[in-house]
Structure formats: structure tokens, C-alpha cells
Amino acid sequence: xxxxxxxxxxxxxxxxxxxxxxxxxxxxxxxxxxxxxxxxxxxxxxxxxxxxxxxxxxxxxxxxxxxxxxxxxxxxxxxxxxxxxxxxxxxxxxxxxxxxxxxxxxxxxxxxxxxxxxxxxxxxxxxxxxxxxxxxxxxxxxxxxxxxxxxxxxxxxxxxxxxxxxxxxxxxxxxxxxxxxxxxxxxxxxxxxxxxxxxxxxxxxxxxxxxxxxxx
Numbered sequence: 001x002x003x004x005x006x007x008x009x010x011x012x013x014x015x016x017x018x019x020x021x022x023x024x025x026x027x028x029x030x031x032x033x034x035x036x037x038x039x040x041x042x043x044x045x046x047x048x049x050x051x052x053x054x055x056x057x058x059x060x061x062x063x064x065x066x067x068x069x070x071x072x073x074x075x076x077x078x079x080x081x082x083x084x085x086x087x088x089x090x091x092x093x094x095x096x097x098x099x100x101x102x103x104x105x106x107x108x109x110x111x112x113x114x115x116x117x118x119x120x121x122x123x124x125x126x127x128x129x130x131x132x133x134x135x136x137x138x139x140x141x142x143x144x145x146x147x148x149x150x151x152x153x154x155x156x157x158x159x160x161x162x163x164x165x166x167x168x169x170x171x172x173x174x175x176x177x178x179x180x181x182x183x184x185x186x187x188x189x190x191x192x193x194x195x196x197x198x199x200x201x202x203x204x205x206x207x208x209x210x211x212x213x214x215x216x
Contacts, residue, residue: 006054011078013051015107016041018074021067033064080108086173087140089160090151091116091130094175098149099124112143117156133163140167147171154178161188 020041021032034049041048052059056073059065083105088095091114098104099111114130123129131139139145148164150157150172157176164172171187174180180188 010051010054013043013047014055014074014078017048017051018071018078021071021074024067028067030067031064032067032070034059036064078107080106083108083110084147085143085145086111086147086149087136087145087164087169088114088149088151089116089133089136089164090114090153091119091121091124092151095149095151096124098151098175099128100126109147111149112145113139115139136163137167140164140169145169147173149173149175150180151175 017037020037024032034052035045037043037052038045038048049059052065052070055077056065056070058069058073086109088099088111091099095114095116099114104111111128113128114124115133115136116130117133119130119132121130140148145167146169148161148169148171150160150164152160154176155178157174157178158180161172161174161180161182165182165186170185172180172182172189174188174190175193177192177194180190182188
């Protein structure tokens with residue numbers, strides 16, 4: 001199916017559908033409906049149906065989607081079949097943890113190397129190289145790397161982003177808790193742990209309050 005241009009909100013939901021579909025046992029029915037998928041994930045049926053229609057034309061009335069074909073369609077749409085090479089900046093604990101996560105390969109991401117202003121190691125436990133920041137620009141250009149992952153402290157993130165962009169990077173996965181000022185053609189995906197914690201905390205407080213009201 002020819003890929004359509006979709007919103008970021010849809011793109012954020014698609015990996016969730018994919019993860020659930022892949023987690024289903026071999027004994028599960030070969031077909032799955034948007035209704036069943038929505039129910040399993042606690043989402044609205046209309047939303048799920050619209051999302052799937054954006055990436056696959058395999059849905060059939062009263063039959064649903066052939067599960068393996070839907071997995072293939074989502075992976076194709078997200079580009080998981082094409083490996084994206086990336087570099088990581090900030091070889092601290094978080095950076096090394098990301099470097100050591102083999103699961104990224106399932107999503108088409110290959111972190112070639114890490115860079116740090118003061119590297120204490122020459123390579124990770126998995127054998128991936130860690131270089132000084134002075135080699136970042138030449139490395140990115142030589143390997144035609146288009147994605148950079150930032151795991152440095154907030155105060156250094158903008159400087160790192162500028163260096164990545166100068167080296168030809170077009171997309172940034174930012175784990176630093178700060179806003180990055182980048183040109184319009186550069187895509188930034190922020191992983192703000194404080195925001196995620198705030199959402200969880202508010203939800204937890206509301207649930208506790210509800211339970212107390214029920215006990216009264």
C-alpha cells in the first residue's frame with residue numbers, strides 16, 4: 001500500500017498496535033478486527049479503524065485484517081524494514097543503556113557509534129565505538145548518518161543539536177529535558193521523562209481519590 005502522510009499522533013499509536021499484534025500467541029486467530037484491537041488496547045474503535053486504514057488496505061467487513069499481513073503493512077509504513085543508521089551523543093549511563101539495547105534492531109534502528117566530550121571508554125560492552133566529539137562531523141558525513149540521539153545534560157543539548165545539524169543530521173531523538181531550536185526541516189522527537197511522570201502522577205492521584213470516594 002502506498003504510504004500516506006499521517007500526523008505525529010497516528011505515528012505514535014502505530015508502534016503500540018504493532019507490539020500487540022506481535023505479542024499474540026501463534027494459537028490466536030489469523031484475523032483480527034479493528035474492534036478487537038481497540039478493545040484489547042483500551043482505545044476507541046473509530047480511532048483504531050481510521051489509523052489502520054492509513055497504513056493498510058487489507059481490512060475486510062466481518063473478517064477484519066489478516067494479522068501477519070497487517071504486521072507487515074505497519075512495519076513497511078514505519079520503515080522498520082529499512083535500517084536507519086544513527087549516532088548517539090552522550091556516553092553516560094543513559095547513553096550506554098540505549099547503545100546496549102538490542103531491541104532497536106527490530107525497529108530498523110542501528111546506532112553506529114557514541115560520542116562524548118570526555119569519553120571514559122573507547123567502546124561499549126557490546127563493542128560499539130565511543131569517540132570524542134571532535135570526530136562527530138566527519139563521522140556523520142563519511143557514513144551519511146541522518147539521525148542523532150541526544151542524551152547529554154540539558155545545558156549542552158542545543159550545542160550538540162547544532163553540531164549534529166552541521167554534520168548533515170535531519171532527525172533528532174532528544175532525551176535531554178530541554179527545548180531545541182532547530183530549522184524547520186529538522187525533525188525533533190522529544191522524550192521528556194518529566195512530562196511522562198507528571199501524566200502518571202496525575203492519573204494515580206485521580207485513581208486514589210476515586211477509590212477513597214468509593215470507600216466512604
